[in-house]
Amino acid sequence: MMKRLLLSAAALALSTSMAQAQYSDNKVKIGVLTDLSGTYSDLAGQGSVEAARMAVEDFGGKLNGMPIEIVSADHQNKADIASSIGRKWYENESVDAIFDLVTTAAAVAVREVSREKGKIDINSGAASTVLTNAQCSNTGFHWTYDTYALAVGTGNAVVKQGGDTWFFLTADYAFGHDLQAQTEKVVKANGGKVLGAVRHPFPNSDFSSFLLQAQGSGAKIIGLANAGADTINAIKQAKEFGITQSGQKLAGLLVFLSDVNSLGLETAQNMQLTTGFYWDMDDGTRAFSKKFSERMKGKMPTMVQAGVYSSVMHYLKAAQAAKSDEGIKVADKMRELPIADFFAKNGKIRADGRMVHDMYLAEVKKPAESKGAWDYYKILRTIPGDEAYKPLAESACALVKK
Amino acid sequence: MMTILGIPVQALFGQLLLGLINGAFYAMLSLGLALIFGLLNIVNFSHGALYMMGAFVAWLLLNFLGMGYWTALIVTPVVVAIFGMIVERTMLRRLYKLDHLYGLLLTFGLALIIEGAFRQLYGISGMPYAVPKELQGGWNLGFMFLPIYRGWVVVASLVLCLGSWLLIEKTKLGSYLRAATENPSLVQAFGINVPMMVTLTYGFGVALAAIAGVLAAPIYSVNPLMGSNLIIVVFAVVVIGGMGSILGAVITGFMLGLVEGLTKVFYPEAASTVIFVVMAIVLMIKPAGLFGKRS
């Protein structure tokens, strides 16, 4: 009897020590690499870091007895800085996974490093579909949204409401071109026509000239294939020049909650947009957002920040279930487990790394409809995940078996 | 309808008018920059940051003291000018006898600090600032819809630039100023307080940037980086006009607004580059700029 007890105790000790050996350095370390100082620091930035901290706290701060640590850094939207910080984290500071990665150029740079090191990167902030196509990796994921989903969400809805002639104002860089091309496809597939497009320098502050050209085209819809300050300025000036009053409509293809906050409802009202998350949808989203805003000087989370929370949580669950922090093992587990939290009700991860979840078509409220601070959106429609994201069959990702 | 290179003449008119409006901002900013360079021999790289500061001060006055646009138009330049004069007294003063480079570096550092501080306090995505009630709406000119506010910007800028030019060229104060630019020690010997004049000139140049900031607040989003890319463009305007030439800075400002406006129609991608092409050509043909005196 005694002997048996001893044996089983020994076996137990052995099994726990084996479990421990699976976690490098006896801890799990995650990095949030984002824009802490530039154009995207309000829609991602410190809010993303805080969201990741909240996820770790809600998880309990420990994973199978191992402490969970968080580091964060500013990549200044520059690919070279992103890649060098990523490399340093993986090589020197035993970081196991990197989150947020706003800006496609930075995201792709980190993707290269992660692939080489067999580590996990989960993208919430960047927009380009390249991350789940040409640049896909078996340890890389794309969480919150992408240009395809934006184009489908906003493009479909607008054309169906009769907005069948378009003119694009496009930021002259990869992201803008990509967004315009995706949206054009959607517009044409729905029987709409594209009357013209103008590529403006990035960044740009005066849009009046481009807006006048758009007005001259006679198109019913002016599609804004840009982001951040460019979008804000374009919308502001469209109102100033009476474009919106004269019957033409704006379609902001990538608009974040922080942008609407900056524009004010007076200017932004009636605009339709596609988002992956809105704080005021149900008890789950409200509970998270309330906690978030208490920690972020009253700001409500953007979809990117909520996506960071969700992705960190899912990563930790997978790492726990896999009993390891080794990239490929956790990645396999992540694909296996379904995602069901306040952010994604019925999310699943595909072979190409795309996390497919429902998207929402929202309309910005009129000032009279808003009940207070941050009460900005009316959700018009839920776009089912399989409709919102590019079908796997069309993916250019090498991991997708055809 | 008549067309030029496929663009209807009327549309072209509209674009030229818009170019002129942008030129108004260039003119105000480059006037201040040229004034400061003329007397202080300093390339004020923080000019863009002070322009941003002007817009932000207007926003702060509105949101914390309830001061409207018109009051802000008076109070803001004073606030920013005082800030500028403190900077001049405590820091720039030590650099006058040195190479341009040091002044440029110091003011560049200042720009980083100012922009960083506002970003730290108010985030990046900017603050809304409404067009004042009196100037809302617009006129239909037939070939385009002109917001009243934009018209006001051009008028305000013209008045300011003309006023500054008259002040410098036609008044006694202005003649002291021009004399001090040529030979400060001689002017000092005549019993004029040159250091004080230098401080006031810096304050004045900075105040012009602040006014431009207030004028810009309702049009552009009030955000901490609104001036950071503007500075090299404005600097280019000053160089094309001829360093230190007041009239040159103003005329070039409006002219480049027009050139930029045309580029936006025919080759929009190049709109932010065209100014540098003009600068290279001008410097090759007229080394001291269009209105500069050959030194």
Added chain:
Amino acid sequence: MNRLTPQVILVLTLIALAIIAPLGIYPIFLMKGLCFGLFAAAFNLLLGYVGLLSFGHAMFFGFSAYVTAHAAKEWGLTPELAILAGIATAAALGAVTGWLAIRRSGIYFAMVTLAFSQMMYFVAVQAPFTHGEDGIQGVPRGRLFGLIDLNDTIVMYYFVLAVFVASLLLIHRIITSPFGQVLKAIRDNEPRAISLGYQVDRYKLLAFVLSAGLAGLAGSLKALVFQLASLTDVHWHASGEVVLMTLLGGVGTVFGPTVGAFLVVAIQNYLSEVGSWVTIIQGVIFVVCVLLFRSGMIGVMTPWLKRRGITG
């Protein structure tokens, strides 16, 4: 002949330190410092020894990075050939822009170079081979001379270090040569140099092309180290940064620019974790340096070193 002067000893000590540095310091950081150090040294060749302030050196640095990256990735060239292609591009670009720019001096020279570099930035945004905002990513480091595998970080480091030391020796050789003496004569008194019968423009142009080529070498190395080439390196901020590095370290000194480069790179690297405070801290450092240490770090240290007989 006693060649072991204190100066030589200092240099040898520094090289020895650089050789063992990867043991204690992260090698990628060191390589970044060396690349920017070389870039700043190349820039300083023009500012410190000819007295010409270029505000457009990013075009040489960034464009050669693009060419090297493209050559290594798309044409499959070995690293040394890809680097040579980068240098050749930068030098050619330097010859054309320099030929025009040296006709002006002072602030006008700076503005002409800025204008050209803004045009090159436009080319970088528009040309398809640069891939716009994303840049050229995933550049293979390849095998040096087809033999030595540069994918090993430590091997890459020693390669970069070797190139860096060789380039600094070359710069030292240039400024101590008769050619370099003429350059300094031009810097100190151009009319006098002309009256002595020197064809000043030819000297200036040659110095400009050398500076551009070396800046190109630095850019090429950076492209291989980080395995990417992006718009950051062609942007006017990069031109501004190299001015700052050189001034912080000390204009017209051999080591100054490198010290300044390491300082700036260290600020960016180690402060990236304090996030948005970086620019404020950077700004404060510039202001303090201009007000208090105008001769740069090396300039401040020189009298101290002299007292100990280390520098001559």
